[in-house]
Amino acid sequence: MTFDELSHQIFKKQSYLCVGLDTDPRKLPAHLLTEPDPVFAFNKAIIDATADFAVAYKPNIAFYEAQGPRGWESLQKTLEYIPGDCFTIADAKRGDIGNTSGLYARAFFDPSAAGLDFDSITVAPYMGQDSVEPFLEYPGKWVILLALTSNAGSADFQRLPTTPDGDVELFEAVMQTAKTWAGADRMMFVVGATQSTVFSRIRELTPDHFLLVPGVGAQGGSLADVSKCGLTESGGLLVNASRSILYASDGTDFADKARAEAQALQTEMATYLGQYCSRA
Numbered sequence: 001m002t003f004d005e006l007s008h009q010i011f012k013k014q015s016y017l018c019v020g021l022d023t024d025p026r027k028l029p030a031h032l033l034t035e036p037d038p039v040f041a042f043n044k045a046i047i048d049a050t051a052d053f054a055v056a057y058k059p060n061i062a063f064y065e066a067q068g069p070r071g072w073e074s075l076q077k078t079l080e081y082i083p084g085d086c087f088t089i090a091d092a093k094r095g096d097i098g099n100t101s102g103l104y105a106r107a108f109f110d111p112s113a114a115g116l117d118f119d120s121i122t123v124a125p126y127m128g129q130d131s132v133e134p135f136l137e138y139p140g141k142w143v144i145l146l147a148l149t150s151n152a153g154s155a156d157f158q159r160l161p162t163t164p165d166g167d168v169e170l171f172e173a174v175m176q177t178a179k180t181w182a183g184a185d186r187m188m189f190v191v192g193a194t195q196s197t198v199f200s201r202i203r204e205l206t207p208d209h210f211l212l213v214p215g216v217g218a219q220g221g222s223l224a225d226v227s228k229c230g231l232t233e234s235g236g237l238l239v240n241a242s243r244s245i246l247y248a249s250d251g252t253d254f255a256d257k258a259r260a261e262a263q264a265l266q267t268e269m270a271t272y273l274g275q276y277c278s279r280a
């Protein structure tokens with residue numbers, strides 16, 4: 001999916017919601033456990049219930065890898081089931097020396113390799129340019145680079161000063177350098193919703209790039225704050241919620257409750273698009 005197509009979907013659906021498919025087999029509603037593939041049955045119901053309100057889906061690969069070959073199969077079926085008008089994100093946080101990154105890229109971007117054809121993948125920037133470039137060799141595919149993550153440990157390294165006056169923190173140096181590797185049409189950055197106090201600085205640094213923003217819902221980040229400082233004329237945000245949608249109920253009504261959570265976020269997002277984007 002291109003930058004313009006993603007932007008178009010945001011204004012069409014009046015939403016920048018990304019539903020995180022962090023599907024934990026231990027949290028599935030009991031009535032699904034007799035299904036041949038309970039994880040896929042759950043994901044299918046969640047996608048059916050939320051697709052009107054979401055522009056992206058983000059399976060977190062850890063949840064599938066932890067189940068071995070069965071998990072990979074559930075992931076493949078889930079990816080194929082996601083509607084074509086939605087952007088897909090493999091939240092895999094990969095990155096290694098170039099030839100190894102090349103194989104990670106192949107796994108997630110070349111359907112003839114591991115049966116997966118994601119639009120994008122999350123990548124850790126720590127190993128530098130040659131660890132990221134192999135992902136950019138796939139035309140039309142996106143790299144979503146970790147910049148300032150939502151967890152408390154983000155302060156350990158990402159906020160370290162890189163200049164004597166302390167004006168440029170490590171995450172800012174990462175964004176400044178990485179945006180020379182690919183344009184806003186191929187690269188996004190991960191910035192946690194819990195980091196809303198630095199969103200204005202981030203927007204000065206990257207006025208055009210999409211930001212993938214996890215951390216609303218279960219992690220307590222503010223959708224209002226993130227939207228105020230993060231929205232652009234193209235939309236420019238994908239705000240992820242996983243647990244607050246997936247596990248809104250553990251009963252037979254789980255899909256209805258997930259739909260209600262997604263709809264509530266979309267309704268709020270439509271308000272912010274009207275407030276902060278003249279194009280809306």
Ligand SMILES: O=c1ccn([C@@H]2O[C@H](COP(=O)(O)O)[C@@H](O)[C@H]2O)c(=O)[nH]1
Pocket residue numbers: 020022060091148149150151190191192214215216217218219240241242243244
């Ligand atoms: O900084 C980051 C980067 C990635 N994540 C991932 O996003 C989701 C958040 O799930 P919630 O249940 O909505 O908290 C999850 O897959 C994380 O691994 C993040 O939270 N923060």
